[in-house]
Amino acid sequence: MSPNVSVRRYDKLCHNFFNATGGSLRILGRMKNTPHILIVDDSNEISELVERFLRQHGFRTSSAPDGNAMRRALANHQVDLIVLDLMLPGDDGLVLCRDLRAKSSIPIIMLTAMGEETDRIIGLEMGADDYLAKPFNPRELLARIKSVLRRTETLPETRHPPKETTIVFNLWTFDITKRQLITEDGVIVPLSTGEFRLLLTFIQHPGHVLSRDQLMDLTQGRDTEPFDRSIDTQVSRLRKKIELDPKQPEIIKTVWGGGYVFTPTVRNE
Amino acid sequence: MSPNVSVRRYDKLCHNFFNATGGSLRILGRMKNTPHILIVDDSNEISELVERFLRQHGFRTSSAPDGNAMRRALANHQVDLIVLDLMLPGDDGLVLCRDLRAKSSIPIIMLTAMGEETDRIIGLEMGADDYLAKPFNPRELLARIKSVLRRTETLPETRHPPKETTIVFNLWTFDITKRQLITEDGVIVPLSTGEFRLLLTFIQHPGHVLSRDQLMDLTQGRDTEPFDRSIDTQVSRLRKKIELDPKQPEIIKTVWGGGYVFTPTVRNE
DNA sequence: GACGCACTGAAACATTCGGTGACAAAAAAG
């Protein structure tokens, strides 16, 4: 394992990308200034820290302590990306996120406090483009911002419609906002919260073996206890709902001594 | 209640986990060792305590009493995470943290004295990934380490599944993503994890004689024991599933004194 | 607040997987 190398290379890629696209976009006549990031967090300390850091790295920034200030900021400036705290006075981050998504497609990165009962997955469910658990490394936030900007910037200029929340795999249609599965025949299969989180996590990493530790972290944000079988139980419950023959699972395969893999290819609708 | 027993079993679980994932990841082409943690603290007592504890839980460790020793350690070993005390003789933890960040992105967990609210902000500002107030519970540190490693471990960027590959040989179609074999008639033959790994290895080296040593290394990432027959057993089990007549194997031939060969020509679909 | 209901994780039990040893069979060696 060598996180250093990969991260460093990643930075370099981002850097090159910005140079390249910056130039080409300008040629195309669409003036692209340095991106403007809006930080929405009620903690002054964090806002200032993040703003300073991002400015050092060539972004323009603004900050807002709550939802109202955020709306004012959006009215006054052209904002390219929002870093949105989950816990806010007044409307909370999820509400704001959903509202934003309803009318615009400004990229959103959610900040969630580790161990909060609110799960990070909800952020993605509400249409956030990425999430980051607190406490976080500013470098990591920077990397996420660049990554999200790269993803969204390359899209055509036409306003992208509100984020799709329907995913198709195998014979199933998975409606993320409604938290339910639909068969080809239109039969609706409701999922519990745990099953939903698990399935969403699998869908976000198709074809990759996920260990029980990773699954626990990604679905619950906590560590596995010594004899923790809860992931196994949830997988079993999920299989009973989505597998044709739960005894011979096709969708979620077991990797002996390793974890589980989600095998179908996923398609956005 | 017998905490000792559970702790010992837990250690074993961790150990097995690392072995297992090491193996499976290697198949996917990405080697992952047990993580190496560097403790930087001027108190010998604390260093030793923490090192012992982490080793019991399957990590490799080193320690350094100050910044210079830390730099030497980093030069000599490949380190995956640093536990860094804030108060150090010579350069203090914040300085070291900033220096480290300037040139690498090894994850850092800061140890701070209790009671200073700003420590956290400062630590994060300097680029630490997490912090922990002294005195701390070793288990808590363990949890943070695992959590930070998980966060920094580059999990595959959201949804880029490995390219779907199905391979045809003899009368079989081998679906690597679905981890199963299909006959000409469309009958699905499920493979166990071990059989899958073995067959995958053979298919990646068609026409080459693979020794038991090589097979063990390629499938499990470990060495063969003196009287290890596990490869033979797995080959036998695999033959029973894929050979028309397991007594007269056509697909996987034995090379007496050498190992096994996968004889069919493989075709990518 | 009482009640019913769904959800979840721990525990208990059932099943499967993979390595080990034993023994038979096959191949090489003498």
Add this chain to the structure above:
DNA sequence: CTTTTTTGTCACCGAATGTTTCAGTGCGTC
């Protein structure tokens, strides 16, 4: 031909996984 080495395969066991049950919890309704 016999002996030795190597390989095939089976039965078995411990460990990992699958599944059910059960009790605790939260939530909505009355």
